[in-house]
Amino acid sequence: MAPIVKPEDFPSPDSRLELTVSYGETDRMGYAYYGHYPHWFERGRGHFIKERGMSYGEVETRGVWLPVRDLAVRYLRPAHYDDVVTVRTAIAAWGRASVTFVYQVFGPPDASILLAAGETLHACTTPEGRPMAVPGWLRGLFSV
Template sequence: MALILKQQDFPTPDTRLQLTVSYGETDRMGYAYYGHYPHWFERARGQFIRDRGMSYAEVETRGVWLPVRDMAVRYLRPARYDEVITVRAGIAAWGRASVTFVYQVFGPPDASWLLAAGETVHACTSPQGRPIAVPDWLRGLFSA
């Protein structure tokens, strides 16, 4: 996995989701707990799909499930309590039966500081968990 650390190398189309780090998402030091980043990635991924006119639930209703097969996160700087952060999501690669989403988390002091970068690889499966080829409609939807 090669995490994307430069803004200019990020794939398009992309989605940006703004969040405020809540008190409950922080540890004793006031830093966002590392385990929340994958959840923020999932929220940005859901927004990426919604921005293209469909919900995650609708994708599943059409018989396509996208379970996470692999995940990587690189933490560069901490997000802190009550900071506004932006989670950017896009698609970096397609496999025959998989799709790779990439993420960047930006935050203060000027909303352009890269706090973390991540990646999730999703298998494309039937509801029964059997691998299926990425449908053309899904590739088209995500590429629009």
């Protein structure tokens, strides 16, 4: 189960991405479908990388792939159609050949209500899928 990090204990640096829950992201009950949260994490992760001056595609062009090895989500409260949610993203841990991202999704009324928390563990591999040590430039990029 994904740990719930208190907002004040969330790792730094972090990034925040604001999203609006679309009608197509909701289920029959009007809640954001649970399967969309991992996609929101992915979007938050891409935003985190882009805020540091590089796109995820550029990381891959440099020969580093970050496939997801593990995913955990803890759902606390539902998001609803047309809610504005904020996805907060940071790095919680580095391994020799891995990186762990953590996420928090906040919702209305003022983006202060914690709706979900999660984490993804990524292997660091070559484009052929072979494990590789996390390059120093990547660790440096993600630490700013």
